Amino acid sequence: MSDAASHIVRSVEELDALYGQPLERALTKETDRLNEDYRAFVEAAPFIVLASVGPQGLDCSPKGDPAGFVRILDARTVAIPDRPGNNRLDNLRNIVADPRVSVLFLIPGNGESLRINGRAHVSADPALLAGFEIAGKLPRTAIVVSIDAVYFHCSKAIVRSKLWDPATRVPAGSLPSPGTILKHLSDGRIDGAAYDRDAPARIQATLY
Structure with missing residues (x-):
């Protein structure tokens, strides 16, 4: 029986030896802002997963609203309404302590997904929150993300999982x-x- 510990990958060099270098197109996908194509993904997405990190650990929370609920403030900034939840505030507590976040955008029926990495802050600005009104109600805060990198994932994970296939429900x-x-x-x-x-x-x- 092999020693499992001896097979743990412990360095970037070992990873590179196993996988090789990324293809040029994989590097070309990444930008530091929302171009016209990437804006279309943000505006069409009704569902995101927000990942954050803080002193108490990690958080990965789902958020959803009608498509386009993540507002594009400019090419380097988006805002996400924080709708009522369970008041654990895991991701908000993390962001207050450590601004690093990652946001994954999913669009039903679409194979590709979009990822934004950046740094966030929590805003209670009334002028900002007013734009997120639904049924006469406003979120208490919004998460404003300054973009460091935008990247789209190809459809392989969606294809393998058959995520949008009704037969797999x-x-x-x-x-x-x-x-x-x-x-x-x-x-x-x-x-x-x-x-x-x-x-x-x-x-x-x-x-x-």
């Missing part, structure tokens, strides 16, 4: 429900059945 009820998970994690203190029963109304009431 998991049947309803085949996974533990949120209430079931909470019941188990709380050793029964949380009424899981009641949580699931009230969820549709609760979500609609607190969506914005």
Whole structure:
């Protein structure tokens, strides 16, 4: 049996030996601003994943709204509304401590995805928040990202996962429900059945 520790890759040089150098087109994809093509991806995306890092660890949070909800302020800056959630504020706490973020944009039915790396701050500017009004309600803050790099990922991951293929959808009820998970994690203190029963109304009431 081989020694697993001896196969741990511990340096960039070892990685390069395993994978070789990136192709020219992979390097050409990266820019330091939103060009016309990359703007189209941001404006079409209804869903993003925001990754951040801070003293308490890492966070990777989903965010969604109607397509174009991430506002392009200029070629080097975007703003993301922070809609009501669970008030853990994991990514906001991280950003206040460490501005580094990465944002992945996903568009249903599209194979390519877009990634923005940059540095963010949390803004409560009323003029900025006013532009994110939905159903008469405003987010409490927005995450403003100054872009360091923009890059599009090719479709291989989407193709391999069949993410947008209806045939791969998991049947309803085949996974533990949120209430079931909470019941188990709380050793029964949380009424899981009641949580699931009230969820549709609760979500609609607190969506914005």
